[in-house]
Amino acid sequence: MARTAGRVEGKSAIVTGAGSTPGPGVGTGKAVAVALAREGASVLLVDLWAERAEETRALIEAEGGKAEVFAADCTKAADCERMVAAALEAFGTVDILVNNIGRAQVGTVVDLSEEDWDFALSVNLRTVFLACKYAVPVMAAQGSGSIVNISSISALRGDGTIAYSAAKGGMLAMTVEMAYAHGRQGIRVNAVAPGHIVTPMVKSIPGQDTDYVNTLRNEAGLLGTPGDGWDVASAVAFLASDEARWITGVTLPVDSGVLSVTPLSMARHLRAIPQ
Ligand SMILES: NC(=O)c1ccc[n+]([C@@H]2O[C@H](COP(=O)([O-])OP(=O)(O)OC[C@H]3O[C@@H](n4cnc5c(N)ncnc54)[C@H](O)[C@@H]3O)[C@@H](O)[C@H]2O)c1
Numbered sequence: 411m412a413r414t415a416g417r418v419e420g421k422s423a424i425v426t427g428a429g430s431t432p433g434p435g436v437g438t439g440k441a442v443a444v445a446l447a448r449e450g451a452s453v454l455l456v457d458l459w460a461e462r463a464e465e466t467r468a469l470i471e472a473e474g475g476k477a478e479v480f481a482a483d484c485t486k487a488a489d490c491e492r493m494v495a496a497a498l499e500a501f502g503t504v505d506i507l508v509n510n511i512g513r514a515q516v517g518t519v520v521d522l523s524e525e526d527w528d529f530a531l532s533v534n535l536r537t538v539f540l541a542c543k544y545a546v547p548v549m550a551a552q553g554s555g556s557i558v559n560i561s562s563i564s565a566l567r568g569d570g571t572i573a574y575s576a577a578k579g580g581m582l583a584m585t586v587e588m589a590y591a592h593g594r595q596g597i598r599v600n601a602v603a604p605g606h607i608v609t610p611m612v613k614s615i616p617g618q619d620t621d622y623v624n625t626l627r628n629e630a631g632l633l634g635t636p637g638d639g640w641d642v643a644s645a646v647a648f649l650a651s652d653e654a655r656w657i658t659g660v661t662l663p664v665d666s667g668v669l670s671v672t673p674l675s676m677a678r679h680l681r682a683i684p685q
Pocket of ligand 1: 510607
């Protein structure tokens with residue numbers, strides 16, 4: 411077993427979207443699930459496509475970790491209710507919930523259709539509401555729990571994805587609101603905002619996996635190096651663990667510093683304009 415520091419030893423976790431869009435590399439939910447298992451958690455792998463979650467389970471079990479697959483459409487209340495019940499039945503507690511489901515839709519307020527807006531809000535935000543609706547009472551009864559929401563830098567910077575960005579911004583508002591409402595019940599709620607990471611989902615978008623775009627993606631960050639699902643997973647494992655016991659209501663960017671610079675200083679950084 412590729413165990414690390416045992417940060418979440420003996421805890422149980424639900425990871426939504428724990429599969430990964432097919433292709434080389436690893437999605438964030440898959441990486442998060444594997445990382446939590448390596449740190450000692452038992453993980454319920456929730457995905458719309460069971461076969462994707464099965465791949466994650468195979469990875470975890472090959473390393474001696476513990477995981478169960480649960481097929482669910484997390485836009486549906488009944489599925490989320492059954493998901494929490496399944497975690498309780500399998501592991502006895504729900505200590506960690508990672509809300510990872512998401513899908514970007516390109517479009518402005520003018521050209522995005524009403525249907526695409528509703529779909530984006532449903533996949534990116536309703537799933538968080540429903541998963542928390544059923545997990546929080548369980549955590550409150552336990553007197554402890556840690557929720558990590560996978561948002562995006564699109565919540566904080568223009569990206570041409572009006573509905574996705576609105577939903578990811580909504581996640582950040584929910585993070586603060588739930589931290590406020592449930593702190594006294596021993597529940598911490600934090601968010602991670604990934605930047606221009608490379609996942610199979612990103613690679614599957616036409617035009618996103620060219621040398622030119624990959625260079626831009628790397629160079630846009632202050633570190634000048636590529637990031638992936640494992641970088642997000644490390645941040646999630648920390649926030650989910652008791653090492654972060656006094657941290658709640660925060661958003662942690664995992665973005666190679668993209669949020670730390672203005673466009674003008676970025677142009678200087680890239681030496682596109684004189685120093
Ligand atoms: N990849 C990036 O560059 C990037 C950047 C910022 C934020 N994010 C966020 O990270 C998260 C994961 O991204 P990824 O690139 O790993 O995507 P991914 O498509 O590989 O993984 C998402 C998983 O969610 C599952 N899913 C979709 N709808 C579902 C539903 N209704 N119910 C249950 N499962 C469902 C999919 O089957 C898939 O396996 C998303 O929230 C995304 O917005 C990604």
